[in-house]
Every structure is written in structure tokens, then in C-alpha cells.
Amino acid sequence: MSDQPAPRPGPTNSIADVAGIHVGHYSRVGDGWLTGTTVLRMPADGAVAGVDVRGGGPGTRETDLLDPRNLVERVHAITLSGGSAFGLAAADGVMTALYDDGIGFPMGRPGEVVPIVPGAVIFDLGRGGQFAARPDASFGQAAYAAAKVDPAPGTPAVPQGVVGAGTGARAGGLKGGVGTASTVLPNGTVVAALVVVNAVGSCVDPRTGELYAVRFGFPGEFPELPAVDPDRLAAAKDAAAAEPTPLKPTLATTIGVIATTATLTKAQCAKVAGIGHDGFARGIRPVHTMFDGDTLFTVATGERGADGIPDPFAFHALLDAAGDTVTRAIGHAMLAATTVSTPAGTMRSYLDALHTPAQ
């Protein structure tokens, strides 16, 4: 029943509030395409990382390396991509770009490095009209290049919605996408999340039409939307059920990254990722089904060094905040998503389906 009034969102309420984490998106839309790739670039010396895979149909790479028993501690980027398992190729482009920048696990002489780039994918094949229109290594290169450019003044630190790996995303019959959020703990530790919401389940409470996530927002974080008209809620459910791909399970997958300024071990990162999945559970229902490949990475930049090593109670506060931060990022994704029409059909946004005045 703790309120914990002290935590608050960071300045950008995005994963960019963790210093050294830079997000780049590359999207391709039209002519059969509706997909993209998102790259999270780490500080040049990498970030300690862990992972927890809870979905029944995951598509991942370099996750075994993240086992706490294994050698490599730090990753240099994380790639999230559309394209189902084909989209794992996007990380190839991120690796070559990092290599060209001289960034990676040192193997010998200067420049002899192997970049460590874990990744996960969502299923979005065919949503733009062409099943074969999927990300390849060039998507990873382009997203990595975007992650090296500072956002233009007046633009969001991290674009959300129908962008990057969320371009083709869909959740519970509505348009999904990218969302992000951050929390600053009373001790100054930042924990933030970026998610790509693409779920079998829904982010919407079927009884009220409210996004589950808004209940976990900070005061004023989410817009005060009017109550959803019951007829409209029923109509949205009927419309979703009547679509060519109705609310029957198809391969879906919500993926994401939690980032923190804390100094954590690989195993602690994996624990943070695990409790981040509770944030999925509160924002999406159901989730972690056999048709979802739900995967969460956690990266710890450790910017405060030994001062950032949490004691058990500080780690508890971090875990608690991580779950809610993930849930809030899910809410942001659904609110930032916009309606998309392609030859494969129309995916309506949450706002258009349930809130925007009819035209």
C-alpha cells in the first residue's frame, strides 16, 4: 500500500534520461512495407546487461552470452526489430557499424574488436502488404546512424509510436508501437524503459476502455481522458473481432530494454528484467503466452561506479520502480500510436478507436 511519493519521472520521461543511452529508429512504410528497427547505443565501453525471456515464441540473439555464468559482461548496443526471426539480421548491420567505430569486446590489437549486440524481434510480417518486406542489416546500420545524431531542438528525446521496431506493431486488435518512460528514485538512480508493444493480449481494460497502464502513472503523466462510451467500446470490440486477423492468437511479442544508472551485476540485470515482466503483466492481458515472444533486456551503465552499487533495500526500490516504469512505457506506446492503413488492412490507434470524435 506504499505510495512512495518521492520517485518522479526524469526530464524527458524516456530511456534517454539514462546518460549514455542513445536511441535511433529506422522505419520503412509504404509499397508493401510497414516495419523498422530500433537501436539502443550504449556508452562506448558498453553497459552490463542481462535478459529475461518469458514469452513462448521468442526470437533473440546473444542472449546465452548474457547468462551470468558466461564471460562477457558488457554489451555495446541492443537491437530491437520487426521482421520476426528474419529481423535478427538487423543486428549484423549494427555490429559492422560498431566495428567501423572501433567499439567492441577487445580481441587483440587496437581495432580488433567484436561488438556485442544482443537483439530481439517482433512478428510484423505482412502487415504492410508484403510478407517479404522485412528488415535486413541495412536497417540496423540506419538505426545505429540515427542513434548517433542528437534529436533536433523541439523534438522528443526518443520518438514514440509508429516508428522503428514499433512501425508494424499491433496489440489486442489496435495499433501498437514504441513507448518509453523513466523514473528518478529518491537516491538519484534513474531507471527507464523502452518497449515495443506487439501483443496477443490487449492493453485495454474491456470493462472500461481504459488503458491498464494509466493506473500506474505519476500524477499528470497520462492525459485525463473521458470515460469511454460503452457503445463505442462494444463497437471497437466487434470491429476487432471482424478483422481478417481477429483476436485469435497470432505470433506477437512485446520486447524492450530497461536501462539504469545503477551499478549492477549481470545477474542483477537479469533480475531487473524479470520484474520488468511484471510491468508487462500489469499493462497487457494476457501476456507471456505461447504466441508471444516477450523478452526484456536490462542494461546498467554504472555511471556512479561503486557509489551506484545498491544495497538490498536500494535494489528493492529499483526493482519496484522498474516494473512500473515498464507499465508506463506501455501506456505511452499505445497513446503515441496512430492509425495506419496498408493494403493488408487498417490498424486503428487506441485514441482513434475509443476517444477521437467520430468524423
Add this chain to the structure above:
Amino acid sequence: MSDQPAPRPGPTNSIADVAGIHVGHYSRVGDGWLTGTTVLRMPADGAVAGVDVRGGGPGTRETDLLDPRNLVERVHAITLSGGSAFGLAAADGVMTALYDDGIGFPMGRPGEVVPIVPGAVIFDLGRGGQFAARPDASFGQAAYAAAKVDPAPGTPAVPQGVVGAGTGARAGGLKGGVGTASTVLPNGTVVAALVVVNAVGSCVDPRTGELYAVRFGFPGEFPELPAVDPDRLAAAKDAAAAEPTPLKPTLATTIGVIATTATLTKAQCAKVAGIGHDGFARGIRPVHTMFDGDTLFTVATGERGADGIPDPFAFHALLDAAGDTVTRAIGHAMLAATTVSTPAGTMRSYLDALHTPAQ
């Protein structure tokens, strides 16, 4: 956004709706005691079982045996107990009682059996006043004996609240306890849960005073409680914070068993247990922390044999229902709990703290 109107609670809305599962409680209260043990007796030929441990401080036995790679498929009972790791001794008594009944994994001649009894414990030491007043093998024997007796007419199929392993339970500063719920799927499969709620986190939404779980109930399943008075909600939070063991993390742990009539493999049982933890996440916040030992078992009786083997879509429906059934059981636990006073202090029930008219 699927409503899935067809599922409904079973006749007793308890884990007893899975034929062949019998629950027995043994509780000891007073003279320094406030603890107990709950045994779930399986059909005599056992039930296929799996487990998922998601808490950071678990206390378990026979969980490695449940790894899908390992030999034994079926368990004969599951023991849930207070007493922290000491309480694992309760399963010794269950084993000897099963052995005396000739039930177990066959090792040779008739009667040469080894009963398979996985178990998990909650931390409740000292809550009755005496740290050393903890369950032993006799508690397991007594609970097993209780599980062999049919409930008296007019009494609940499965007693809930301050009973058995939930006797000393506590959650978010309020009295915890045992809760149970069941769901009958449209195809006739029953999925049910029994939980012992003893969490670091809270089952109560701090903004409204509502139990998180009631949002996931079937129509009419939970009582329509009036809105919680804000002053009273604030007072309850203050009172909890002022207690000798305030809302700082202490070793806690929510444990439970999901049971189904479906025919599942060990690995499928583990997957069901995994998604059951999403039910924890929706009913308790936070959960799965380093101070919780959250553990869920799943048992499948397979009463319909090959007819009960789910196809992927039927398994999806089972997983979806399993999560919500666990959440509902958490709600029942909190509503069934009653205020308890011992030399160690008073644990108020949810209803007394937030709803019962002041005396």
C-alpha cells in the same frame, strides 16, 4: 480486449473443483504460535507437475525433480507451509503418511514406494510471538489427515483466510492468508488455484483502497464494497508505516498451486505456473522482489486422458484463465482474512482496516 464471456467459476470456486484434488489445513494459534501447513493431496496415481520460482528468496523442496528433463512425472501431494525454511519439514510428515497409505513412486515390491511431495514455505517466524514456534513433520501429517476428510455439509469446500499455511501470513501491512478460485473453460477444462498471500508488496491500490484483484473477478464474484474513505485510507497507510515491522521489505513470499483437469506435460505445467506469476503481478504490487520467495506449482490431473490434451489455442485459453484465476484467488485470500492479535502485534484484515464500520 477480449471479454471471453464464456468462462465461469466452478461450483465451489475453489481448487476442489479439480476432481481428485483434496485440500487439508492444519493451524496452530496461541501461546506464541501463529502458523500452519496446507497439504494438497493428489489422486492416488499422482498428477503431472511443474513449477516456476520467481521470487528472490525462495524456500522449496523437490523442485529440481520437476525440471522437464528429469525422470519423475507425477507428484502425490504438495505441501505449503509457514515456518520459513524450517517449515519444509512439514513435507516429511506428508511423505510418511503417504507411505503408510501405500502411495508413491514405485521402487520395487508392493508398498515399496517413495512419495513425491514438492513443497514451498512462507516466512512467518515470530508473528505469533515465539520465533521458534514453527511447523514440523506433525503439521504435515495433520494437514494430510485433514485432506482425507470430506468437508462437513454446509462448510466451504476449501477454508480460506487465516488457516493452514496462511495462518501467519501478511501482505503489505495487512493480514494475508489462503485464497482459492476456479474457472471452467468453454471446453470443460477446469483450471483452479490456491494461494498463500504473504507479500512484501500490497494487494491494495493505494489510490483507491480497492483490492487490485477485484478488477479481474467474474460478475458478482466479489462483493460490491463502497468506495474507501480517503481519510481512512490515509490512516491505514500511516498505521501500517508506524508498526514495528513497517512497510520495509522483510522476507515474505506468496506461494501457491494451480490445478487443472487438462492433460499436460511437465513442461506445460511449468509454463502454466509461469503465467500464473502474471496473476501475482496483477494482484500484488510489487511482487517477485528479492525479499519474496514467490513460487507457483501447477498440477495436471489429466482426467480426460488424450481428450484433455490441449491444442495450441486451447492451451492459450488455459494460460489466459490461469493468470486471472490466480489473481482472483489473491482477492479471495485478502477478503477472507480476519484481524489477528498476538503478543507480536496486531495484523488488521483488509476489511477491518478499510471497510468495517469503526467500533
